[in-house]
Amino acid sequence: MDKETTYTAALQELEALVGKMQSPDCDIDRLSGYTARALALLRFCKDKLTKTDEEIRKCLDELNADTAD
Helix, strand or coil: CCCCCCHHHHHHHHHHHHHHHHCCCCCHHHHHHHHHHHHHHHHHHHHHHHHHHHHHHHHHHHHHHHHHC
């Protein structure tokens, strides 16, 4: 994944891959490649969600600390 890739773009590509994999016309010779790419996209999305969650929690912690004073 390059630094330009967005969560939305990765999710759209993942959805397209899943569609190809579920198709009765799916080329078995390409299935392994589709699976590997899907795994990479899933890892990217999970990492992005985890980082976003951490950032939000940090902001909320700071907000709570400010209101406790």
